[in-house]
Structures are given as C-alpha cells and as structure tokens.
Amino acid sequence: MKILVIEDELQLQNSITESLEKENFLIETAADYHTAMEKVFVYDYDCILLDIMLPNGSGLDILKELKKEGKNGNVIIISAKDSLDDKLEGLELGADDYLTKPFHLAELNARVKAILRRKNLNGKNTIEFANTVLDLNERQFYVDGKGVPLNRKEFDILNYFLFNKNRLVTKTAMAEHVWGDNTDQADNLDFMYSQIKNLRKKLQRSQADIEIVSVYGVGYKLVEK
Amino acid sequence: MKLLNQSLKYLSLSILAIVTVWSVVFYINMLNEIKSSIDEGLENYKRLIIQNAKIDSSILTKTYFDESFFTLHEIDRETALSMRDRYADTIIYMQDADDKRPEPEPVRMLTTSFKIKDRFYELKVANSMVEEDDLIDQLFWDVIWLYIILIASIIIINNWVLKKLWKPFYAFLQQLKNYRLGSTKKLPEAQTTTKEFKDLQYAVNTLLRHSIAAFDQQKEFIGNASHELQTPLAMVTHKLELLLEKEDLKEEQAEKLVEIFQIVERLVRLNKSLLLLSKIDNKQFFDNQQVAINPLVTQTLAELEEISSFKKVETTVVENGRLNAHIDPILAQVVVSNLLKNAIFHNVENGTVSIGLSDTTLEICNTGKDERLHPEKVFSRFQTSRSKSHGTGLGLAIVKAISDLYGYRVSYAFDGGIHCFTVQFSTGG
Incomplete structure (x- = not known):
C-alpha cells in the first residue's frame, strides 16, 4: 500500500510518516505544490494525505487537477482550517475525508484504513486479529467463529482499537472518535473506563487472544496475548 | 427625536x-x-x-x-x-x-x-x-391665532418638504441598517442629486470599504492564526504520541510525558475554543435557519448520557413548550451542549440536572457547590471556579458571546444550592 503525504511542515510530515510506517505502509512525501503535482501525476497512490495551505499553491488546486484526470479517489484533506467552506469545497472536489489539525495519529490511522478498506472491498468487510473477527458490515464480533454480543459503544471502541492494532490510542483520541465533540471539555475522561472494563471482561470470558492494556494511564493499546 | x-x-x-x-x-x-x-x-x-x-x-x-x-x-x-x-x-x-x-x-x-x-x-x-x-x-388673541396658524402651516410644509427632501437619506439609512459586514455584497447607495447626501454616501462607503478590508484581513488572520497554532500543536501531539508508544520508557519519564501530553491537550482545547470565540466575535456565523431546540436538547443529553451516568448525575427534561430559534445550527448546538456540559461537570455526586423548555426560554438548573457564583463574572472569559476543574473556562463565555450575537438574554441565578442558567431567546423565532 503506497501513501503520499503532502505536507509542508516537515516535523508533521515526519511524525505522520513514522506513524504510518509502523502500519507497514509505503510512504512518500512532498513538501510543496510543484513536487506534489509531479508525484501525483507520475505515480499511483492508494491514498493521498493533502494539506491545503502549501508553498507555491493550494492543495485544493491539486485536488482540482486530480479530479480532471479522474484520479481524485482516496484523498484525505488535512487542514488547519476548520472552515466549513473549505470542507465542503474539498469534499465536492472528490476528497474522501477532511481531517482538521490537530488530530490524533490514531485517528489518522483509522481514517486511512477505513478508506483503503472501502477501496479494496472484496464483498466482505472484516478485520481479523488473532482468533477474533470484527465484521464491519454486520457489526458483529466473533471469537473462534462464535459470536460475542457487543453494545454499540463497545463495538465502536473495538473497531477503533482494531484500526490501531498494537498502537497507542490515547483516551482523548478514543473519546473524540466514539463520543464525538462533546468530550472536548471533559476534564477527566474516566467515564470511558466502565466501557473499557466491560469490553475487557467480554474479551476475557470469550477467551479471545487479544487484550486491552493500559499505557501509562494516558491511553490503551490492543495487543495479542 | x-x-x-x-x-x-x-x-x-x-x-x-x-x-x-x-x-x-x-x-x-x-x-x-x-x-x-x-x-x-x-x-x-x-x-x-x-x-x-x-x-x-x-x-x-x-x-x-x-x-x-x-x-x-x-x-x-x-x-x-x-x-x-x-x-x-x-x-x-x-x-x-x-x-x-x-x-x-x-x-x-x-x-x-x-x-x-x-x-x-x-x-x-x-x-x-x-x-x-x-x-x-x-391684539393678544390675534397674535395667538397668527402663531397657531404659522405653526400649523410650518408643520404641514415641513412634513411635506422634509419628507420629500430627506427621502433619499432615509432610504440610504435603511440600506445601512440592513448592511452586514461580510455578507452584504452591495454597498449602500443614495438615489439623489443633493450634494450633502452624495457626500455622505461617499464618506460612508469609504468607511465601509475600510471595514470590509479590515474584516477580510481579520478573517484571514484568524485563518492564519489557526494554521500557525494548530499545526505546531499537531506536531507536539504527534511527537508525544509516538514517544509514548516506546516500550522502554522509565516509569518516571513516562509520568512526565503524560503530564506534558495532558497540558498539550488542554492547549488544543483552549485554542479550539478561542478560535470559535473569535469567529463568533467576528460574526462569521450567519447561516441562520429555524432550529428546533427541544430535539437538540434531548439529542445532546443522549450523547452526554455516559458522562452524566459516570458522574452519577440524574438529568430530567420538562417540556412546557416548543422552543424554536432563528440561529446558525452549529451555534445552537454549541449553546445547548456548553450549558449541559457545564451543568454536568460542575455537579456533585448523586446530583441532578433539570432542564426546562418553554416557548421562549431554555433553563438549565443543576446542583453543585453551595456557593453563589458572580452573576456577571460567571460569563466572562477565563472565569473558572477554583475547583479541580480543568475546563478551558471559555464554555459559558462562548454561550454569552452567541447570545449577544443574536440578542438573547442569558442569566444566572442561585437559590438553595441550585445553580440556574437561563437563556431567553428573543421572540422564539
């Protein structure tokens, strides 16, 4: 899987690259408009992360050119502008997603994987990990082929964890993803503890070979036992 | 007069x-x-x-x-x-x-x-x-009559002449009243040959053009400020996230990193709130439409249900009417959720939040610290009670800013340990 990261801030570019490489993606980068245009039209990418404000040009112009060529699939806009107009224009031009900075790396992982998954669907849409299977279409969870009932939030949490296997998922990232913007002021995120606790119990009882471990009290990680 | x-x-x-x-x-x-x-x-x-x-x-x-x-x-x-x-x-x-x-x-x-x-x-x-x-x-009576007749004719002539003469002025004034910086495209125009009115139009339009330029600049500045701040914030968050993934951190180092991480997250929230606040202050929200507040309240409460049940706070809604407001839906959502979050977070264990809806008002009452807050300062920026709260201190200020933008009245009352926040929507729409 080849991903192009178009981002002029090198520090940000590095972190994104480092994070995505951990997921075994092949990453290429472009830091300005012209390099980006060149790479976009010379090579094919499975996914393009596109910053809007670039030196020498706008990311939206790149998107327009891509649309002309019919290559505008699988673009995720990453922008510091939380402007509805930009978002609408970007999505109208065929971008798949719009991520406002600052975002969590776990969120970026999830979005990238969701898009790649949509592209490479062969009829079924499942994530497999150890002896477990999560069916995203049916919203079912199986351990050793046996169904384990999960409530809506538990499913969303597990789904997010599975998009970030073996990776740190901070509590904030999880809260924003599963509970939405309403947690932005939450001074403590302990409210999600009970959901995680229930999920852990269900994983244990169904003898799943995966477990949720705490990471320094700041977040969690889903690992194989 | x-x-x-x-x-x-x-x-x-x-x-x-x-x-x-x-x-x-x-x-x-x-x-x-x-x-x-x-x-x-x-x-x-x-x-x-x-x-x-x-x-x-x-x-x-x-x-x-x-x-x-x-x-x-x-x-x-x-x-x-x-x-x-x-x-x-x-x-x-x-x-x-x-x-x-x-x-x-x-x-x-x-x-x-x-x-x-x-x-x-x-x-x-x-x-x-x-x-x-x-x-x-x-002679006295003659003079009185003369005076009355003079005044009466002046009223009539004045009315007629002034109305006729000032007509372009009032038309111009009406255009100015309806003018909204950033949303009205056409500059106001006076249909007249009177020199003074033409001068006025010229002066006003010069001023408006300056304001438009400043407004655009400010909008650009906000966009830039968000870019300038959001990007470094994203960088720090990412670096810390990657660092925290490392297996070989010592307990002590990890602790410090987590502290830094939490501070950065607070910065992120603060920056978001400040951006929202400056957008409201700059009146950059004007996608006004009819918004039903009742379902918005129920929906937001449902979203906050897990947090409120974790905090062991019981919420009740009493609907005495249907509250509709002509407002930007994003801002309506912000008002409702900020007030609800405020009521839930600044609560006590086994406390309550009761929400009252009428045709014109939204009232949110909650149990909390048995201490009256300053009725005006409570809405000012960065006013947080000295509790353990780590909120941004901007939630209620944002509610106030939105209320001011739409001419709603927002008030605070304290009675017997119950804190009440009331938003009086202007006319219900």
Missing part, C-alpha cells in the same frame, strides 16, 4: 419669540399712530372753536363737557401766557348704548389757551380714544 420634530421645536420657539417682540412693537407703533391722528383732529377742532368763539361769544360760557366735548374757562393773563398746548390721556365718564350708567372711558384731551378781546381763556378739547386694554386683548 426625529429631525422633523427637532426642527419644529426650534422653529416654534423662535417664532414665538419673534411674534411676541413684533406684537409689542406693533402695539406701540399703532398706539402712537392713533394718538397723533387724534391729536391732529383736536388741533383742528381747537382752531374751529376759537374761530367760532370770536363770532359767537355764547360759546365762551360753556364750562362743562357736553355733546360738543369741550370746555372754556376764563383765566388770568400770567397763567395763560405760561400755558402751552398740552395733549394728555385722561378719563371722562361717558355712557353708550351698552352701558347702564356712565363709565370711565379713556379720552385724549388738548389743553390750550387763547385770547379774545383782551380776555384770556383756557380751552379743553377732548376726543374719545381707543381703549388700551381692549386693544391689548384683541
């Missing part, structure tokens, strides 16, 4: 003064004119009497006023020689048709002397004169 009434106020006062002065002068002049004309008559009368007396000496014995209105008295030489013609106002008893008995009437009297056959006589000739108080009375 309208311009029309203003000008009327000054006009009526100055006309009153002018008419008063004029009527006094007019009265004095008229009286003088009357007197001098009577005096001429008396002079002529005097000559006739002296002439007649020379022919008919019986006249010389007439010593009291009767129908012919003169008297004669013989006087000694010295008195006669020292005497000069003297005109004076005096009073004589007279009776006319509408008088029951003789009444004192003002007369003009000429006193003079003459000589016939070496004998000296004093002659008094009188002529009835206009009664001054009658004259004043009559």
Whole structure:
C-alpha cells in the first residue's frame, strides 16, 4: 500500500510518516505544490494525505487537477482550517475525508484504513486479529467463529482499537472518535473506563487472544496475548 | 427625536419669540399712530372753536363737557401766557348704548389757551380714544391665532418638504441598517442629486470599504492564526504520541510525558475554543435557519448520557413548550451542549440536572457547590471556579458571546444550592 503525504511542515510530515510506517505502509512525501503535482501525476497512490495551505499553491488546486484526470479517489484533506467552506469545497472536489489539525495519529490511522478498506472491498468487510473477527458490515464480533454480543459503544471502541492494532490510542483520541465533540471539555475522561472494563471482561470470558492494556494511564493499546 | 420634530421645536420657539417682540412693537407703533391722528383732529377742532368763539361769544360760557366735548374757562393773563398746548390721556365718564350708567372711558384731551378781546381763556378739547386694554386683548388673541396658524402651516410644509427632501437619506439609512459586514455584497447607495447626501454616501462607503478590508484581513488572520497554532500543536501531539508508544520508557519519564501530553491537550482545547470565540466575535456565523431546540436538547443529553451516568448525575427534561430559534445550527448546538456540559461537570455526586423548555426560554438548573457564583463574572472569559476543574473556562463565555450575537438574554441565578442558567431567546423565532 503506497501513501503520499503532502505536507509542508516537515516535523508533521515526519511524525505522520513514522506513524504510518509502523502500519507497514509505503510512504512518500512532498513538501510543496510543484513536487506534489509531479508525484501525483507520475505515480499511483492508494491514498493521498493533502494539506491545503502549501508553498507555491493550494492543495485544493491539486485536488482540482486530480479530479480532471479522474484520479481524485482516496484523498484525505488535512487542514488547519476548520472552515466549513473549505470542507465542503474539498469534499465536492472528490476528497474522501477532511481531517482538521490537530488530530490524533490514531485517528489518522483509522481514517486511512477505513478508506483503503472501502477501496479494496472484496464483498466482505472484516478485520481479523488473532482468533477474533470484527465484521464491519454486520457489526458483529466473533471469537473462534462464535459470536460475542457487543453494545454499540463497545463495538465502536473495538473497531477503533482494531484500526490501531498494537498502537497507542490515547483516551482523548478514543473519546473524540466514539463520543464525538462533546468530550472536548471533559476534564477527566474516566467515564470511558466502565466501557473499557466491560469490553475487557467480554474479551476475557470469550477467551479471545487479544487484550486491552493500559499505557501509562494516558491511553490503551490492543495487543495479542 | 426625529429631525422633523427637532426642527419644529426650534422653529416654534423662535417664532414665538419673534411674534411676541413684533406684537409689542406693533402695539406701540399703532398706539402712537392713533394718538397723533387724534391729536391732529383736536388741533383742528381747537382752531374751529376759537374761530367760532370770536363770532359767537355764547360759546365762551360753556364750562362743562357736553355733546360738543369741550370746555372754556376764563383765566388770568400770567397763567395763560405760561400755558402751552398740552395733549394728555385722561378719563371722562361717558355712557353708550351698552352701558347702564356712565363709565370711565379713556379720552385724549388738548389743553390750550387763547385770547379774545383782551380776555384770556383756557380751552379743553377732548376726543374719545381707543381703549388700551381692549386693544391689548384683541391684539393678544390675534397674535395667538397668527402663531397657531404659522405653526400649523410650518408643520404641514415641513412634513411635506422634509419628507420629500430627506427621502433619499432615509432610504440610504435603511440600506445601512440592513448592511452586514461580510455578507452584504452591495454597498449602500443614495438615489439623489443633493450634494450633502452624495457626500455622505461617499464618506460612508469609504468607511465601509475600510471595514470590509479590515474584516477580510481579520478573517484571514484568524485563518492564519489557526494554521500557525494548530499545526505546531499537531506536531507536539504527534511527537508525544509516538514517544509514548516506546516500550522502554522509565516509569518516571513516562509520568512526565503524560503530564506534558495532558497540558498539550488542554492547549488544543483552549485554542479550539478561542478560535470559535473569535469567529463568533467576528460574526462569521450567519447561516441562520429555524432550529428546533427541544430535539437538540434531548439529542445532546443522549450523547452526554455516559458522562452524566459516570458522574452519577440524574438529568430530567420538562417540556412546557416548543422552543424554536432563528440561529446558525452549529451555534445552537454549541449553546445547548456548553450549558449541559457545564451543568454536568460542575455537579456533585448523586446530583441532578433539570432542564426546562418553554416557548421562549431554555433553563438549565443543576446542583453543585453551595456557593453563589458572580452573576456577571460567571460569563466572562477565563472565569473558572477554583475547583479541580480543568475546563478551558471559555464554555459559558462562548454561550454569552452567541447570545449577544443574536440578542438573547442569558442569566444566572442561585437559590438553595441550585445553580440556574437561563437563556431567553428573543421572540422564539
């Protein structure tokens, strides 16, 4: 899987690259408009992360050119502008997603994987990990082929964890993803503890070979036992 | 006070003064004119009497006023020689048709002397004169009527002329009132040939163009500020996330990193809130539409359900009406969720949040610290109670800013341990 990261801030570019490489993606980068245009039209990418404000040009112009060529699939806009107009224009031009900075790396992982998954669907849409299977279409969870009932939030949490296997998922990232913007002021995120606790119990009882471990009290990680 | 009434106020006062002065002068002049004309008559009368007396000496014995209105008295030489013609106002008893008995009437009297056959006589000739108080009375009413008629005609003329003259001005003013920076495309225009109005239009439009430029600049600045701050914040978050993924961190290092991470997350929240606040302050939300608040409240409560149940806070909704507001839906959501979050987070264990909805108001009451908050400071920026709260301190300030933007009234009350926040939506839509 080849991903192009178009981002002029090198520090940000590095972190994104480092994070995505951990997921075994092949990453290429472009830091300005012209390099980006060149790479976009010379090579094919499975996914393009596109910053809007670039030196020498706008990311939206790149998107327009891509649309002309019919290559505008699988673009995720990453922008510091939380402007509805930009978002609408970007999505109208065929971008798949719009991520406002600052975002969590776990969120970026999830979005990238969701898009790649949509592209490479062969009829079924499942994530497999150890002896477990999560069916995203049916919203079912199986351990050793046996169904384990999960409530809506538990499913969303597990789904997010599975998009970030073996990776740190901070509590904030999880809260924003599963509970939405309403947690932005939450001074403590302990409210999600009970959901995680229930999920852990269900994983244990169904003898799943995966477990949720705490990471320094700041977040969690889903690992194989 | 309208311009029309203003000008009327000054006009009526100055006309009153002018008419008063004029009527006094007019009265004095008229009286003088009357007197001098009577005096001429008396002079002529005097000559006739002296002439007649020379022919008919019986006249010389007439010593009291009767129908012919003169008297004669013989006087000694010295008195006669020292005497000069003297005109004076005096009073004589007279009776006319509408008088029951003789009444004192003002007369003009000429006193003079003459000589016939070496004998000296004093002659008094009188002529009835206009009664001054009658004259004043009559004149007074005439002036009052004049004044009333003048004012009435000025009102009518003013109304007509001013309305006609100021029509382009009011049309221009209306356009200005409806003008919204950033959303109105056309600059206001005055349909007129009047120089002053054209100048006004030019001045206003110059000012507007400056404001538009400043507004655009500010918008750009906000966009840039968000870019400048959000990107470094993203970098720090990412670096920390990657660092925290490392397996070989010492417990102590990890602890510090987590602390830093939490501070950065707070910075992120703060920056988000500040951006929202500056957007509201710059009136950059104007996608107003009819928003039903009732379902919004229920929906937000459902989203917050897990947090409230974790905090062991019970929420109840009492719907006494359907609250609709004409507002940007994003901002409506912000108002409702900020108030609800505030009520849930600043609560006590086993506390309650009760939400009341009427046709015009949203009231959110919660149990909390038994301490009255400052009713005005509670809405000001960065006002947090000294509790363990790590909120941004901007939640209620944002509610206030949105309320101000739409002219809603937001208030705080405290009674018996219950904190109540009320938003009075203007007219319900």
